[in-house]
Amino acid sequence: MSKENAAMERRVSLITLGVADLERAAGFYEALGWQREPSPEGVIAFNLLGQTLGLFPLDKLAEDIGVPVEQLKPGGSTVTLAQNVRSVEAVAELLQAAEAAGGRVLKPAQDVFWGGHHGYFADPDGHFWEVAFNPFSPLGRDGAFQWGGGAS
Template sequence: MEQRVSLITLAVRDLERSAAFYEVLGWTRVQSPDGVIAFDLLGQTLGLYPREDLADELGIPVDAIGGFSGVTLAHNVRNKEDVAPLIERAIEAGGRPLKTAQDVFWGGFHGYFADPDGHVWEIAWNPFSPLSVAGAFRWNGYEGE
């Protein structure tokens, strides 16, 4: 298995409401089959899929999907000053604040919100991992490349 994540799928209660949330954050949908909404990212895709349909596909009860799973999704930004406004934008679009933007013990700056279905997002600036020109993230950064 190659070291990559190709597709992140989020189970959502209201497909159009969730899509609208991500569109307010500035993301653009791509053409996808009925019943799923996709957003292409740098090197991967975020898919939104109705909770009931995903549970059926997995062969599990729908109530088995839910609650905090221990997984967070992160979006790194280029500048410290970009963190708080992006979290505010998510909250204004219907997200729930979890942790206000603040300095982190390791030298970065971050905050957390949950999307309308409770999926936890971190918005972070990491001075030790500068993004590539295209915006790609790598643990030790792209500085000098």
């Protein structure tokens, strides 16, 4: 492989969350309006704009990676997922929807130091989600986000 072919393309194709209870986790995201895609048994997938969110049993994820399950830290991760929304008001609305679906609001909707508006929730397995309105990076017509507003 040549050096120019070895570069990693700038995209994330699949985000996989290790979950304790596959159906409970799927029900949470379905309550937020997402729709399951046909998937092999033991995996649940939701297509997003440009990528897919996958749900996979935590013990099976550890086995697939080849690490002890204790090495995976649901709810204690240093990773946060984020969804940018189209308005300040939509931040509180999505946080309320997440709470109604069984999530836990960690930080209510509020202005943030960088000039936007955001809040955080945890899904039933403790995965952290930020909900943000960023006036400096407006969403494209199709809902795509790109830092600095370069979305289509």
